Amino acid sequence: MAFDKPAGLLVHPTFPDGRPTLIDQARLVCSDATLMHRLDRETSGVVLVAKSPKATRWLAKAFQKRTIQKNYLAVVHGVPPEPTGTIDAPLGQAEGSEVRIRRAVVRTGGERAVTGFRVLQSFGGFSLLAVKPYTGRLHQIRVHLSFLGTPVVGDKIYGSDEREFIRFIETGMTPEMEARLLLARHALHAARVEFLHHNLRRDVEIAAPLPEDMREFVRCRGGNPEAAGSMEG
Numbered sequence: 467m468a469f470d471k472p473a474g475l476l477v478h479p480t481f482p483d484g485r486p487t488l489i490d491q492a493r494l495v496c497s498d499a500t501l502m503h504r505l506d507r508e509t510s511g512v513v514l515v516a517k518s519p520k521a522t523r524w525l526a527k528a529f530q531k532r533t534i535q536k537n538y539l540a541v542v543h544g545v546p547p548e549p550t551g552t553i554d555a556p557l558g559q560a561e562g563s564e565v566r567i568r569r570a571v572v573r574t575g576g577e578r579a580v581t582g583f584r585v586l587q588s589f590g591g592f593s594l595l596a597v598k599p600y601t602g603r604l605h606q607i608r609v610h611l612s613f614l615g616t617p618v619v620g621d622k623i624y625g626s627d628e629r630e631f632i633r634f635i636e637t638g639m640t641p642e643m644e645a646r647l648l649l650a651r652h653a654l655h656a657a658r659v660e661f662l663h664h665n666l667r668r669d670v671e672i673a674a675p676l677p678e679d680m681r682e683f684v685r686c687r688g689g690n691p692e693a694a695g696s697m698e699g
Contacts, residue, residue: 467492467499467517468659470674473510473651477501488513503529503536506605508620511538511656511674524664529602535660538597538607539586539694541653541680542616543625545593550584553610557603565628569605571613579603581610586696589689592619596657596697607654619683620649653680657697 469488471477476487478501492499492515500516502525514534516522528534556576560568580600587594593616599606605624611617612624622631625647633643644650658673681691 467495467515468672469513469515471505471510471513471656473508473677473679476507477504477513489515502526503602505656506652506654508651509654509656510677510680512536512659512672513656514659514672528661528664532600533661536599536656537658537660537697538599539655539657539676539680539697540595540597540607540611541619541649541683542593542595542611543619544591544616545588546583546585546595546614546616551582553579553581553583553614555579555610555613557606557609563628565623565631567604568623568628569603569609571609577601577603579606579610581607583611583614584697587684587689587693589684590687592684592687592689594684594689594691594693608652619653620647621652622647649679649683651679653683655680657694 469492471488476485478487478489489499489501496517498518500522502514502516505511505513514525516525555571557569557579558572558576560570578601582598582600584596585593586596597607608618608621608624617625622634630643630647639650655676658671660669660671663670676691676694684691
């Protein structure tokens with residue numbers, strides 16, 4: 467099964483607070499449903515869920531071998547230095563950060579992380595990017611784009627002030643915070659997943675359109691959200 471996860475929905479329970487999650491909903495359809503990969507709570511887009519032990523084994527092996535290709539769309543502050551590029555920079559714990567889960571590009575001892583990007587459109591001090599992670603590290607895309615000097619719009623951890631994340635945890639989203647961030651969630655969307663189907667023996671592509679909040683952000687700042695359709699290539 468494939469789901470188009472909305473921003474704000476957890477993929478699996480993190481605390482026993484009773485909040486609904488994607489895997490809870492998947493198990494209403496199939497009791498054996500197994501989540502095969504994760505998206506951050508604020509990231510929207512395609513999530514794959516296996517319906518049987520056999521599918522779970524096959525998908526797990528495909529993810530391990532990196533034969534499943536994941537493609538993202540991101541709206542970022544600024545314009546990357548080049549229209550296309552690859553960020554090859556290891557990631558590790560962010561030393562000295564007030565945010566425990568914050569990651570950073572590190573000089574030594576980190577995990578290798580590689581992210582490709584392509585500028586689809588620049589408008590009004592922002593850019594719409596097609597992004598492809600070649601490795602699967604925690605927060606990889608967000609860390610790498612911030613390292614590039616083009617942080618994801620709405621990012622509370624890797625934007626201009628990581629304390630926005632602490633304030634958000636303490637108070638939730640406020641109108642003042644949203645005005646500073648420009649968007650209530652970070653503008654990252656898992657737009658497409660591609661793989662060779664093990665039974666059909668043909669390539670399968672599963673896509674989720676750019677969600678309305680990101681489309682509206684691009685539109686209101688003079689961009690064309692239809693540029694998201696040119697992410698191929």
